[in-house]
Amino acid sequence: MSLHRLSWVVVALTCAGVGDVSVAADRLARTEATSLNSTDIERGRYLVMITGCNDCHTPNFLANARTTPEKDRLTGGKLGWRGPWGTAYAVNLRLYFQDMTVEQWILSAKEIQQRPPMPYFSLNAMTTPDLKAIYEYIRHLGPAGDPAPEFVAPDRDPSQPYVLFPIAEEK
Numbered sequence: 001m002s003l004h005r006l007s008w009v010v011v012a013l014t015c016a017g018v019g020d021v022s023v024a025a026d027r028l029a030r031t032e033a034t035s036l037n038s039t040d041i042e043r044g045r046y047l048v049m050i051t052g053c054n055d056c057h058t059p060n061f062l063a064n065a066r067t068t069p070e071k072d073r074l075t076g077g078k079l080g081w082r083g084p085w086g087t088a089y090a091v092n093l094r095l096y097f098q099d100m101t102v103e104q105w106i107l108s109a110k111e112i113q114q115r116p117p118m119p120y121f122s123l124n125a126m127t128t129p130d131l132k133a134i135y136e137y138i139r140h141l142g143p144a145g146d147p148a149p150e151f152v153a154p155d156r157d158p159s160q161p162y163v164l165f166p167i168a169e170e171k
Contacts (some may be wrong), residue, residue, distance in 0.1 A: 007017060020068055043133035044133035052119075056118075059078070070141070076090050078149055080158045081115075082152075084165075085116060085154065086118055088144070090118075093138050095144075102135045106132065117165050
């Protein structure tokens with residue numbers, strides 16, 4: 001084999017080796033990221049379940065005895081929550097999170113104040129790692145469903161169905 005031909009073989013093998021190292025490093029980085037995201041996703045799944053997010057943000061979740069398939073969860077709903085504040089609807093979280101960064105979500109969750117029955121005060125009190133996990137889980141589910149209906153002011157009648165909150169009498 002000539003020296004010229006040998007040098008091309010060495011160059012080719014070197015490049016191939018660099019490529020293999022680069023591919024291996026990329027695979028390792030993706031595995032580590034997936035592993036971190038998997039932990040966050042599982043933690044987020046758990047938090048969404050125990051904090052009752054599905055109760056309002058998943059159509060018929062309570063009526064179906066919490067058996068709604070995961071692929072159909074957190075898509076908001078057309079059931080209104082009516083009280084002195086007007087009629088609010090549970091947001092489609094799968095769409096809400098699509099154009100939001102984790103940093104935007106954490107800032108929003110720490111300061112958000114929503115109409116009843118949203119327990120925003122619980123969201124405000126969550127730790128940053130818990131909020132990040134919820135974000136990762138919902139983003140993992142991907143976009144699905146339609147946007148929730150718009151808020152209806154207290155002086156307007158919403159379409160059915162809605163839950164009417166009793167108004168406490170003043171004493």
